[in-house]
Amino acid sequence: MTDASTPLIVGGPAPSDARPDADLLQGLNGPQREAVTYRGQALLIVAGAGSGKTSVLTRRIASLLRTREAYPSQILAITFTNKAAGEMRERVHQLIGQKADGMWISTFHSACVRILRREAEQFGFTKAFTIYDSGDSRALIKRLVKEHEGDSFGLTPAGTQSRISKLKNELADAESYARSANMSDPAERVFVEIFSSYQRELQRANAFDFDDLIAQTVYLFRAFPQVADVYRKRFRHILVDEYQDTNHAQYALIHELTRPVGSDAEPFSVGGMMIFEADPSTGSGTEGGPASLTVVGDSDQSIYAFRGADIRNISEFERDYPGAKVVLLEQNYRSTQNILSAANAVIANNFDRKDKKLWTDVGAGDPIIGFTGYSQHDEAQFVADEIESLHRRGIDYSGMAVFYRTNSQSRALEEIFIRSAVPYKIMGGTKFYERAEIKDALAYLVAVANPADGMAVRRILNRPRRGIGDVTETAIARYAAEHGITFRDALANSAQLGVGPKLQKAIDQLDAVLTEATAVMLPASGELAPSTSVTEGLTLLLTKSGYFDALRASKDPQDEARLENLDELIAVTREFARNNPDGTVIDFLTEVTLVADADDLDDASGSVSLMTLHTAKGLEYDAVFLTGVEEDLLPHRISANEPGGPQEERRLFYVGITRARKRLHVSLAMTRAQFGEVTVAMPSRFLQEIPGDLIDWRQSPGDVNGRGGSQSRALNARGRRPGQPGGGGNRYGDDLVPLPKRAPADPSKFPNRIPAKVRDNGDMVLAAGDRIRHDDFGEGRVDAVTGEGAKRVAHVRFDTVGPKKLLVKIAPIAKL
């Protein structure tokens, strides 16, 4: 196989000179080069954190194109998130320019949507199908659970939804599940009934849920081999990033695509081997041979087992694809040695893994900083102070990130950041597209784009309030069922519903608005809707339905924000039209459903990023703050019962550590308010796994728990245990035992407790030179005041705690 690179040189455009992709190999180490240049049927790149995996992947694609081994249209690159897909596209574009256009670089879900849209008619859907996000499918499942009285068998909507999702990820349907389930259990029977009616409803609504997008594509390929062959012929090079996070359905999809053309339902390994042995140069243009497959992954970063990711997909890759080449990337180009040593030490505690050690040649770097706060706000204040201090030393805000295990932890951080005037943005979190008003507006669009989708029509039926309630909704549904028409079409026959004249008029009006919008967005066949049609249609829907008026007339102060959100949505439609001149309503809805966040635009905007550890995967920052490193939070309490749970939590911690380039901070709080109650927290077991000499505790758990200062100083392990080489051991002594049972001290004594009500200093006038008193920080002198209006920020030098920034409007301060 070593001569696989020969055709690369011969086939290139510059035969006598250096290989045409020589520049692409510049600056790469040996294994990286091999990962770029290897040609063969299957390649597994085991890429440790920060080992330049994206660079290798993009250069590999660029190399395939540059050497004319592949047309762009023959390349399918799968990433995990839309953001990663965008980045990869961008980087390939940088390497080889325009030629990159025409590749499919997308997520599993987007790729499947593209395939399904083309083939929908093959199996009972139309091109206009819509996609149910988890909220939509939960709403449907909720209704079905109620209809089947699932609650009396212990079935909750949430539980049912997750079971269905898990089954779909295993490519099981209601029927196949029923065969293996214990059907003498009535609860199982009801579950199967709900599952199958859920599927029936989706089909009737001409809709797929997230899991269906993958699973149904697999079914499509299996049921229609000639359809599958179209894509097998087309995609000659398939590359999958984050392969350790693929679930069974995704794995099966890749398998289907990498079968030899015309192989029908033959077992892959047989067909694959035969072709592979007969003609090792398959892949580049050979008709009929299986596509070449490249997967990149790191089993130490597998953090999605809870939603069906199967680590075996990567660990058994060599068995699935006999003859596969494996390349290991272990040199790390991101972090300092101290950070890597901590990461290596932590992950080494996971048994059942191939030993792998990240290394770097950039030197030890700064020690890891540790801090233990009294409360979550105290911890947040440490983070804010440290961020300010780093910022003053020249690190850009956008180069810093704060990670946490659960979204709810962001609140305390936010509160402190606002008060300290630290610019931040929250990645993920409460999503724009999950807000009620946005979902309403989108439901209006769906009602027009996919009239078969009854859920969407039901949603907007009484939004804004039209006096149409449960009773009327049921009447319409019954009429639709009796006449075999859709819920949407039933609206047109309001006279026959047997409802009062007032209701009849309301229904007519809604029907008219929808019809009018349909004319705008989906003109009669043949005509192409102008690119402004989505913007126009949405504005029309929201205006003529009375949605805008209802919000404007409302007294609820939140409704003003809702109006702004809708304005933003309209702005999104404009942006969409600009980027997709031929984009239809359907395209818009697809993009909006599959692209969870649109917040990557302002990456360089100079704010600190806040996100969960899961969101952090694949990103890197100069300075990282890992917060809430406490038992029951990281590892999370719920993980304790799940098989492999604690190990997955450790990988999560590992992912967090390895995001840091230069500075890593780990912090925790001794008490944490949860469910409105203050609970005592214990340091995470993972902290013990970091060699003590790597952590410089500004304030260790022992300093805080108040059981004698000198003893607890032992926790500040730096330099105190010269005899210890820095691995394993009960370094913290008894500091990890639970905190004293006595109730935590009066919470009001804790620094930085956030008052329930927001303080408002109104237009307090401050100027440089003023002296002030702060509730927590004591007295200080104002150095400068910057910003305008409500965003005025005072830069204060406090006598005891040093310089801080405060948001003047809400800071607990008084002028002296």
Place this chain on the structure above:
DNA sequence: CTTTAGACATTTTTT
């Protein structure tokens, strides 16, 4: 049909 008060669960992670 809408409003309201109180019960209730929620906090693991995401396409």
Place this chain on the structure above:
DNA sequence: ATGTCTAAAG
């Protein structure tokens, strides 16, 4: 502590 859901009143 906060937001969602349910039941009863208007």
